[in-house]
Amino acid sequence: QVHLQESGPGLVKPSETLSLTCTVSGGSVSGYFWTWIRQPAGKGLEWIGRIYSSGIPNYNPSLKGRVAMSLDTSKNQVSLNLTSVTAADTAVYFCARDTLRYFNWSPYAPWGQGTLVIVSS
Amino acid sequence: EIVLTQSPGALFLSPGERATLSCRASQTINNNFLAWYQQKPGQSPRLLMYGASERASGIPDRFSGTGSGTDFTLTISRLEPEDFAVYYCQQYDRSPLTFGGGTKVEIK
Numbered sequence: 001q002v003h004l005q006e007s008g009p010g011l012v013k014p015s016e017t018l019s020l021t022c023t024v025s026g027g028s029v030s031g032y033f034w035t036w037i038r039q040p041a042g043k044g045l046e047w048i049g050r051i052y053s054s055g056i057p058n059y060n061p062s063l064k065g066r067v068a069m070s071l072d073t074s075k076n077q078v079s080l081n082l083t084s085v086t087a088a089d090t091a092v093y094f095c096a097r098d099t100l101r102y103f104n105w106s107p108y109a110p111w112g113q114g115t116l117v118i119v120s121s
Numbered sequence: 122e123i124v125l126t127q128s129p130g131a132l133f134l135s136p137g138e139r140a141t142l143s144c145r146a147s148q149t150i151n152n153n154f155l156a157w158y159q160q161k162p163g164q165s166p167r168l169l170m171y172g173a174s175e176r177a178s179g180i181p182d183r184f185s186g187t188g189s190g191t192d193f194t195l196t197i198s199r200l201e202p203e204d205f206a207v208y209y210c211q212q213y214d215r216s217p218l219t220f221g222g223g224t225k226v227e228i229k
Contacts, residue, residue, distance in 0.1 A: 045166065
């Protein structure tokens with residue numbers, strides 16, 4: 001059974017870069033899209049973007065070029081970098097996998113448990 | 122981008138009652154690429170339905186989904202205690218993928 005685990009600093013200073021890693025166990029990253037989604041406390045879900053196992057990304061334009069994702073197939077890890085963070089970037093960050101392999105668009109399962117990132121000085 | 126509006130924002134019901142949740146899209150969702158998720162406090166969302174009406178693996182048949190185009194509905198036929206949670210719809214028809222604001226199903 002595939003398991004996703006997010007990791008990274010829980011506290012980031014304003015204007016700095018938020019860096020998170022999603023480690024995939026029990027399966028391969030190959031052939032799937034890998035997505036980052038965030039959720040501010042008490043609020044809804046926001047799609048940050050996704051990356052295919054070939055390395056081709058697709059980001060949410062609302063993040064105005066601050067986001068970059070990468071994938072390390074040798075380590076079965078997916079990474080997220082979000083630059084120039086502000087308090088508005090404080091949220092629980094989830095990684096998730098598309099349900100369908102080799103398919104362009106499909107819903108998400110499984111999800112990681114999420115990791116809380118607070119932006120504060 | 123496709124904006125998804127969920128209603129009501131909250132639903133107060135008793136176990137055994139029927140829950141009807143609505144998700145309306147600002148544009149037509151092609152191929153019925155509409156999913157529903159359930160989220161409980163402190164947990165990640167769990168996929169319930171995809172393709173508007175297909176149940177995900179392990180989801181009980183008291184959950185059903187209908188709709189097409191811009192109007193979609195999730196129905197829970199008889200609420201069990203474990204069904205009280207927040208429900209989100211999501212379109213995966215086109216980028217950026219978007220979620221609705223959620224409907225919280227609470228115990229009356």
